[in-house]
Amino acid sequence: MNSKLAKIEKRTAYLLILPSILLVFSIILFPIFSNIWISFKNVELKDLRIPEPRAKKLVKSINDSPNQIKVIYKLRNSSLTQEITNVKFKDKYPDDIEPIILNNKCQFKSNLLKCELGNWPKKYRENLEIVFQNTNNQEISKKELKSYKPKLSGKSQNILLTYEFTLNNFKKVIKDKAFIDLLSTTFYYTFFGTIGAIVFGILAAQMVNQKFFGRTFMRSVLLFPYVAPVVALAYTWELLLDPTSGTLNNLLINYQIIDGPINLLGQKYVTLNILGFDFKLRLALTTVIIFEIWRYFPLAFLFILARLQAVPKELYEAADVDGANPIQKFLNITLPQILAVISILFMIRFIWNFNKFEDIFLLTGGASGTRTLPINVYQQGFSIGDIGMGSAVSIVIVVFLLIFMFIYFKLLGKRADEN
Amino acid sequence: MKIKNIFTYCFISSLFLFSLICIWKILVTLQGIELTNFNFNKIFIFGIILCAINLLIGKKLNLNIKITILALLFSIFDYFISINLPIWYSIGIFLISLFFFNNIKNYDRNFLSKNHSSQKLFFNFLTLFGITLFSFVILFPFYMMLVTSFKTQALLLLNPLDFSINFTKGLPELFKSYFIVFKDYNFGRYMLTSTIVSLGTVIITLIFAIPAAYAVARLNFFGKNFLSTSILIIYLFPAIVLVIPLYTIFSQLGLRNSIQGLLIVYTATTLPVAIYMLQGYFKSIPKELEEAGIIDGQNWLGIIFKIILPLSLPAISSVALYVFMIAWNEFLFSLMFLDRPNTFTLSRAIQFLNVGAETPRQYLMAGSVVVTLPILIIFVYFEKYLVSGLTAGSVKG
Secondary structure (H helix, E strand, C coil): CHHHHHHHHHHHHHHHHHHHHHHHHHHHHHHHHHHHHHHCCCCCHHHHCCCCEEEEEEEEECCCCCCEEEEEEEEEECCCCCCEEEEEEEEECCCCEEECCCCCCEEEECCEEEEEEEEECCCCEEEEEEEEEECCCCCCCHHHHHHCCCEEEEEECCHHHCCCCCCHHHHHHHHCCHHHHHHHHHHHHHHHHHHHHHHHHHHHHHHHCCCCCCHHHHHHHHHHHHHCCHHHHHHHHHHHHCCCCCHHHHHHHHCCCCCCCCCCCCCCEEEEEECCEEEEEEHHHHHHHHHHHHHHHHHHHHHHHHHHHCCCHHHHHHHHHHCCCHHHHHHHHHHHHHHHHHHHHHHHHHHHHHCCCHHHHHHCCCCCCCCCHHHHHHHHHHHCCCHHHHHHHHHHHHHHHHHHHHHHHHHHHHHHHHC | CCHHHHHHHHHHHHHHHHHHHHHHHHHHHCECCCCCCCCHHHHHHHHHHHHHHHHHHCCCCCHHHHHHHHHHHHHHHHHHHCCCCCHHHHHHHHHHHHHHHHHHCCCCHHHHCCCCHHHHHHHHHHHHHHHHHHHHHHHHHHHHHHHHHCCCHHHHHHCCCECCCCCCCCHHHHCHHHHHHHHCCCHHHHHHHHHHHHHHHHHHHHHHHHHHHHHHHHCCCCCHHHHHHHHHHHHCCCHHHCHHHHHHHHHHHCCCCCHHHHHHHHHHHHHHHHHHHHHHHHHCCCHHHHHHHHHCCCCHHHHHHHHHHHHCHHHHHHHHHHHHHHHHHCCHHHHHHCCCHHHCCHHHHHHHHHHCCCCCHHHHHHHHHHHHHHHHHHHHHCHHHHHHHHHHHCCCC
């Protein structure tokens, strides 16, 4: 009896879960695996269009004989790169009409014109002309003839489903001189974006954790950059930072802080002179990182605030009795309490910043030294049109991701052990 | 009383006052008023003097009278060092200095002689300073987005710092960009598409996620642990690694440029987090309630509908709002899958506006306001639910 119940339970569970699993499998897991497949192939964007046989039907009347009519089919292979084999053609005709002459490829049976057109190489074009007559010697209506549309079918090789593989994509990815630069940009962006977001998150959380007028309002405001759509925010920033008509540059010039406009999003390097040493700062990348921090520190803030509110008040009271100063309180009480949250946060933000696409894409499009791996996926796949290369770069991302996830879950496990 | 404490107090207070004045001056400049100097030296030194006076008076005078006098003194001083400015500017200065002196009114010589008082002071000001600065830095872009949408390109090129809103021409003139964005750029249609896609994603996600989350939370079956771990792992895979294969598959299946295609992808990408969030909540519902249901002869469906759902409405609203937000803000997939304007979502439409030939910036910003406002209203109104959704689901970003 018990085992029967367990069986029912099991069956119900599978039934409830199956739809979700199928959906997630087909839209997330299957694409990740097909990425591997595509990355070993030489596929370009234009290959994705399936070659189609196409026909345009023209109807022309013949002078002196209204009971006859000429039909011309302009046939062509839609693909510029691939062959179509075994093309078949079908078209319907009204009653009482039959062809006068028919070539050997075609047959006419019970109002149906059928043709076997064989193999069409790429860019193939052909005109098929057939003259018809009305068996009752009546005039043929052009309109009626035109109302039937020919149907064509053919087999073409889908380049994605062939068994030809190549290592070229990966060779190109690794041999690319810019690859090291790409990696370093990605890590620079990820690391400083993450650290910055966490530092500002801690500051904001410390602030909001105190009592002041308008505290709840302040908490909402701090989350605005995180909940608002990235498109709107990125374009607003772009306008603010514009070198000629942007508000920021004009304000700085107006208050005589800078002499001329700075193209914060379009200039790759800026040389800073600190204590007599020249430093080359990657300007556009830094700007993008600042945007990133501005947009994502609210998340760190939310996490850390939740943790701070759970810190027992008695700890601080005890510290007050001992005469600890605010810095000591922060270092010895607050920091150890939020350290676990920070480490988890760091890993999550690191993983997500590593894959961040929209922010950089919308701000700079990957120009002036802000090309990261995800931007490269887009550029290879869709700007250059090399789908195979794009996939290969995706695979590089996935490999890094798996490493990060491994560390993350180790960390989670360690934390669970401690608790 | 330590001299160091007095020094820090005066220095930090004056610096804070100066930065408040700076923010006010920036906002005033953006109203098109010519103001080219922060007057750091004068304001800073006079600020130090006033802070010292504040300390000397201490609590000998009624505090309200004290702060009013100090604020008035400061405003008069500022009036004389800045020339030809409208009266509302000085009123603003007065209110700001009132706020500032109100914050330091309680400091007197006794306070400064206590232990750690300079550090406490420092942190008090850091908090105040932080709150002001954070609010300014965060709200400023939103403010600029809004005011730019009320201006015209020609006026902005003439004086890029003049964002004053001209009410004299009437509301239709003021909201002209919005009329144009909705009429000529078809934003009404995009808004409808975005709404349909977002609501559709929420509904389909919940239909899929609730049963699955219930099974993961309550029922015993083979592979349960594996499943709940893989939910998190799958969730961490970003859209950018899915985009190429999905693009190839969708273009061959003819699902690109269709709302259905977008719905499928959005649902699949939000499903893991929805299941993850819901199962956590379902686990917290006492099992006895369900057992009572079983005794009453309910089947699994009855238990889900009659017991679990009513009890977990808060969690479900959190998930729904969170999923709505993700779908409404989503950009990458809509960029990849939609290239015919009749299927655009709002995000994609704004990007299209920006890429397309020189679109005047007020239209771009009006479009941005149109896409931002609904989500901010929803956020402020349902903050409690959305914040818990954000916290639970914030493994993603």
